[in-house]
Amino acid sequence: MSCLDPHSFFDTDQPLARRLSLKLVIDFERKIIDGAVVLHFGSPVDGLMDLDTKGLTLRSVRSSGGALIPFELGDDVPVLGRRLRLHLPVGTREVAIDYQTSPEAVALQWLTPAQTEGGRHPFVFSQCQAIHARTMVPLQDTPRARVTYEAEVTVPEPLAAVMSAGPKGTRPGPRPGTRAFLFEMPQPIPPYLLALAVGDLQSRDLSPRSRVWAEPATVEKAAWEFAGIEEMITRAEGLFGRYEWDRYDMLVLPPSFPYGGMENPRMTFLTPTLLAGDRSLVDVVAHELAHSWTGNLVTNATMDHFWLNEGSTVWAERRILEALHGAEAAVLGWAIGQRALDTEFERFGAGSPLTRLRTDLRGVDPDDAFSSIPYEKGSRFLALIERTAGRERFDRFIRDYIARFRFTSITSEEFITFLEEKLPGVAAEVHSDSWLYEPGMPANAPVFRSERLEELTALAGRWAGGARPSKEQVSGWKPSEMLIYLQHLPRLMDPASCEWLDRVLGLTGRGNYEILVEWLTIAAGSDYEPVFGRVREVLTRVGRMKYLRPLYKALGNQPRTRALAREIFAKAGPGYHGVARRVVESVMEKYSGEASR
Numbered sequence: 001m002s003c004l005d006p007h008s009f010f011d012t013d014q015p016l017a018r019r020l021s022l023k024l025v026i027d028f029e030r031k032i033i034d035g036a037v038v039l040h041f042g043s044p045v046d047g048l049m050d051l052d053t054k055g056l057t058l059r060s061v062r063s064s065g066g067a068l069i070p071f072e073l074g075d076d077v078p079v080l081g082r083r084l085r086l087h088l089p090v091g092t093r094e095v096a097i098d099y100q101t102s103p104e105a106v107a108l109q110w111l112t113p114a115q116t117e118g119g120r121h122p123f124v125f126s127q128c129q130a131i132h133a134r135t136m137v138p139l140q141d142t143p144r145a146r147v148t149y150e151a152e153v154t155v156p157e158p159l160a161a162v163m164s165a166g167p168k169g170t171r172p173g174p175r176p177g178t179r180a181f182l183f184e185m186p187q188p189i190p191p192y193l194l195a196l197a198v199g200d201l202q203s204r205d206l207s208p209r210s211r212v213w214a215e216p217a218t219v220e221k222a223a224w225e226f227a228g229i230e231e232m233i234t235r236a237e238g239l240f241g242r243y244e245w246d247r248y249d250m251l252v253l254p255p256s257f258p259y260g261g262m263e264n265p266r267m268t269f270l271t272p273t274l275l276a277g278d279r280s281l282v283d284v285v286a287h288e289l290a291h292s293w294t295g296n297l298v299t300n301a302t303m304d305h306f307w308l309n310e311g312s313t314v315w316a317e318r319r320i321l322e323a324l325h326g327a328e329a330a331v332l333g334w335a336i337g338q339r340a341l342d343t344e345f346e347r348f349g350a351g352s353p354l355t356r357l358r359t360d361l362r363g364v365d366p367d368d369a370f371s372s373i374p375y376e377k378g379s380r381f382l383a384l385i386e387r388t389a390g391r392e393r394f395d396r397f398i399r400d401y402i403a404r405f406r407f408t409s410i411t412s413e414e415f416i417t418f419l420e421e422k423l424p425g426v427a428a429e430v431h432s433d434s435w436l437y438e439p440g441m442p443a444n445a446p447v448f449r450s451e452r453l454e455e456l457t458a459l460a461g462r463w464a465g466g467a468r469p470s471k472e473q474v475s476g477w478k479p480s481e482m483l484i485y486l487q488h489l490p491r492l493m494d495p496a497s498c499e500w501l502d503r504v505l506g507l508t509g510r511g512n513y514e515i516l517v518e519w520l521t522i523a524a525g526s527d528y529e530p531v532f533g534r535v536r537e538v539l540t541r542v543g544r545m546k547y548l549r550p551l552y553k554a555l556g557n558q559p560r561t562r563a564l565a566r567e568i569f570a571k572a573g574p575g576y577h578g579v580a581r582r583v584v585e586s587v588m589e590k591y592s593g594e595a596s597r
């Protein structure tokens, strides 16, 4: 027996399911999915087979002939869930499992009509990365166990369903007032890329291979914001090779979506906070698009190699940005990332094992280990290799890497072996072992500089000495420049300084959430009362963890803002995604001062 993934019961010696046929009936009243899945093996198999499940109620397990297959459901193991052990008779080609999800399934967030833009219909969406697919479907929930799938999703009219798959039309549902949406995903994907959303959705075509889905109230705004997608895809193809997934569609979710974006193949999921009205936040789309190569084609073998997914995607995202908007824009991207990296080293401590690229997450919930380290340290590791090898050689390496490992899931060690094969000596030259296996930031980390960046950080650095930009100066700043300036200002400001900043930079009314939240973090953390209303508004509407964490943390600074945080959380908390709620709770547990309730 060999289990390679600390987050799965998958056993490499056992039969491997190659394809899933899903029938999912969405029940908004009970907040459950009535599910039936057929696991196809492709050839006859037999013996033991262990599946991952969490919170699932099993009704039956049958062979294709309809005979019951014996199964045992193990005890609930923290993080992993319950092992479902099947005893497959000789000659088994497929197994059919009837089951039901739990209303607490972590993969699913069920929204009331009030939590949507339109306010009239419920909404449900999935988020399976890293190990939540098992709360939606019983399966081998490890990235090595790639599957193709087909699905039939029954939803109440007039709602629509989208999936990380190609749409295959609709037909009347089994009961009156329902409609079934059909899907086919011909390419093998790791289970964490299974994705589903159901709601009052409309779409707008952006190019022959791309459209955006959103609620009717946001779909026009979304179509405008992401109108440049085809050029982005074309640029990415120039860098990484042909786009292999046929369509690149996007779905803008309701604001409680806990991430900026999720690279579900053929259907990237996006937070509505990207709709800044000026196309200034499309770097997140560049990131999710880049996952089409790094992550979705070449996948991390387990969450211990997560940097392979995210580090290479951040690197790729910044290369796309450079191709579209020039080297200066990319340098600003690296600088914004550096801030995130510094914050994480502060949070964990530079000696923490969680700051290694190659982690050991046995017994650790990937959601608890999540941080910017694999993103920003990982991308810097690749940028160092790029600088060491030279851009031309490295670009060829990346294309070879994708071509060699496409549709497979690999480890950090396999990456290094391939690096050594294609660019001999480079791994040793960059000290790859210390990058992968040691905590903290290696001394040879690449530095990204530009004149513009120096100007902005120097100006912010002279704040305490009285330096202030003029209104005219500020009006010429791009959003990313404004963000960098704010990031380099002191964290604690007196009320007069806050007032000046808000008046001259026009911050509290911003539609760009990166700038808005950076500002609110300074102002709320400085106990500046005029922004409290806006803070309440943001924390009540938006469930994106990237914003919840710094805002709730800043509110911990003063007794008055701690009270505000508790009041807001009491009201808004139930509307957050379960994973986001846990993050906020962990931030608030660290509040000092008067005992928390």
Ligand code: BES
Binding pocket: 129, 130, 258, 259, 260, 261, 262, 263, 283, 284, 287, 288, 291, 310, 370, 375, 546
């Ligand atoms: N795949 C991640 C999101 C994720 C990672 C969800 C791990 C669950 C577990 C996605 O591609 C991502 O990185 N999103 C970022 C975007 C940013 C780096 C541009 C986000 O949500 O902020």
Ligand code: ZN
Binding pocket: 287, 291, 309, 310, 313
């Ligand atoms: Zn990512």
